[in-house]
Amino acid sequence: MVVFEGLSESYTSLMNAAKEAMSRAYVPYSNFQVGAALLDDEGQVHYGCNIENAAYSPTNCAERTALYRAVADGKRPGQFQAIAVIGDTDTPIAPCGVCRQVLVELCSPEMPVIMGNLKGQWTISTVSGILPGAFTPASLDNRER
Numbered sequence: 001m002v003v004f005e006g007l008s009e010s011y012t013s014l015m016n017a018a019k020e021a022m023s024r025a026y027v028p029y030s031n032f033q034v035g036a037a038l039l040d041d042e043g044q045v046h047y048g049c050n051i052e053n054a055a056y057s058p059t060n061c062a063e064r065t066a067l068y069r070a071v072a073d074g075k076r077p078g079q080f081q082a083i084a085v086i087g088d089t090d091t092p093i094a095p096c097g098v099c100r101q102v103l104v105e106l107c108s109p110e111m112p113v114i115m116g117n118l119k120g121q122w123t124i125s126t127v128s129g130i131l132p133g134a135f136t137p138a139s140l141d142n143r144e145r
């Protein structure tokens, strides 16, 4: 993984939005805040933070909060330009496997995924780059009917 220390202007502002979202995390159990900012095709930014639960498994990651929120607000799959994710990690945060699968479902394979940390380090990949060989909606197309 290549870790950079400077970011283009538009991605910097998206990462700043993710950082703002991070401060809104509800994390009484892990005390590990994560923030996400999802840029849509109209230039709107959808915020996401992780939201934990005393029963643990209902916990929702920052990335999925942003994606689900955007869909509930009227965006459709494919209407997203980029997502930035940030956490207080030693190296740029790595989205969990479940979030990678949800990104595959709702975003184009080429969509940039910008991952950062509070040290200002970041790395960039794409939706297909972070989940190669994914099971996708198209995987269902050859069902016997």
Ligand code: THU
Residues within 6 Å of the ligand: 027, 030, 032, 033, 034, 049, 050, 051, 052, 059, 060, 061, 062, 063, 085, 093, 094, 095, 096, 099
């Ligand atoms: N978490 C995220 O929100 N996104 C990630 O990419 C990794 C993990 C959250 C889930 C949980 O609230 C906490 O971080 C610790 O796993």
